[in-house]
Amino acid sequence: MLYVDSDFSFVERAIIDVWVCLWFIQRVWSTDRFDCLQWSKLRNFDIKSIITLLLLLMLPGQSLFDIIWTYLKYNEGFVIDKVTNEIFPKPEYLQYGNTKIYLWTDKDIILKRTSEYMLSLVFAFQTGTLALLQAFWSHLSSQIGGKPFIRTWKFKFYVSWVVISFIIFPMARFLTRENEVFVENVPPFIFSTQLLIVFLLGIKNGKRLNKLLDSIKHTYSPSGQETISRIHYFIEMNRSIMFGSLMMCIALLTTTLNTIAFNQAIKSKLFMDFHIIHANFGSLILWVTMILIIYPRYYISSGRIMDTSSYSTLDDHYYHASLEMGNNQSEKLKNGIKKDRPTSFIVNSSQPITNDIIKKSISSLLEEQKQQFEYFRHKTSASFSSTTTIATSNFSHDPTSPLFPPPPPLIPPPTIYEKPSYNNKYKS
Incomplete structure (x- = not known):
């Protein structure tokens, strides 16, 4: 040198x-x-x-x-x-x-x-x-x-x-x-x-x-x-x-x-x-x-193995990434991996270090987090107001509709609680 x-x-x-x-x-x-x-x-x-x-x-x-x-x-x-x-x-x-x-x-x-x-x-x-x-x-x-x-x-x-x-x-x-x-x-x-x-x-x-x-x-x-x-x-x-x-x-x-x-x-x-x-x-x-x-070639982070075998370009902003969690990997998890070990995602990601694609992905993550915060804030307030309504209206809520509004995309849906049966308790 x-x-x-x-x-x-x-x-x-x-x-x-x-x-x-x-x-x-x-x-x-x-x-x-x-x-x-x-x-x-x-x-x-x-x-x-x-x-x-x-x-x-x-x-x-x-x-x-x-x-x-x-x-x-x-x-x-x-x-x-x-x-x-x-x-x-x-x-x-x-x-x-x-x-x-x-x-x-x-x-x-x-x-x-x-x-x-x-x-x-x-x-x-x-x-x-x-x-x-x-x-x-x-x-x-x-x-x-x-x-x-x-x-x-x-x-x-x-x-x-x-x-x-x-x-x-x-x-x-x-x-x-x-x-x-x-x-x-x-x-x-x-x-x-x-x-x-x-x-x-x-x-x-x-x-x-x-x-x-x-x-x-x-x-x-x-x-x-x-x-x-x-x-x-x-x-x-x-x-x-x-x-x-x-x-x-x-x-x-x-x-x-x-x-x-x-x-x-x-x-x-x-x-x-x-x-x-x-x-x-x-x-x-x-x-x-x-x-x-x-x-x-491969990089591992937080239990995820990243594979590099696809391609991308900067001029057309093409991005190709696939999640491969098939039957073969499921069998491996059943046979040789502990149940408490985090699942490994094998992602196709040979995308080069470009500007726009990574920035857009980060921007989408930040936007996704904002949606999550808004959703959970709305969920908390909706839960309180729904509980008050149920208590004051003698549980007159429609059993076919959920108590909470549907979540935005990419967020796991909340559990839908069914109306409990209180007919026998309040008959008299």
């Missing part, structure tokens, strides 16, 4: 990035056959399509960078300090006064500098993708039924973030090209600072998503339960992004600040390897989490 000096970090990341990239391609193909990359969806700014495109640019770019630096590491080799007998990677050049003596071949020097600019673009893409997710979650948790996401200031914030990142990272590489220590540490330092901002945004959006969840959690419809499970899933993925960002941020800030402050590479191999391993692990968490956000 970075080019801070660590002997075996590049080959480790090269292997991890290549396998993650292959897994991502296989996952996209098995899920929707790259249907999300249609121009109509990209043009309408389908969140799933945009993030898929960014990942298809980032993962091969990151893999190529680590492969190039693994090649440079082993091709240029290592040197031995004859005074201390210490083994360290061969530097690109040695400087005596104003004179530079290059130790690498011209071919490898060009390859190294090209790969550094390529990594700058990967940094901009990755932080831009994380900022996009945070901006969308912030929009989802704060605005229901308002303007589309691409017309909000949050989207403008995301676009500004990406544009500034595309300028800052290559410029930082260019301005520090004369200092070998700075050129290898300033871009990762900027990257770690942006990861810290992503972590702080994750804290804020996590609170807002939990608040949104509390406001819509009382619902009985399958579509409402699916929306609640999606928000549960977003909260879980947000925590993973926060954890990975914080792990990378601490590791990179510790190494880069130390190097920049003393204007020399850290000499302790144990210190470097310890922090770089944590940065690599945090990077793996971020890659996998971003993939699982847009291509979840």
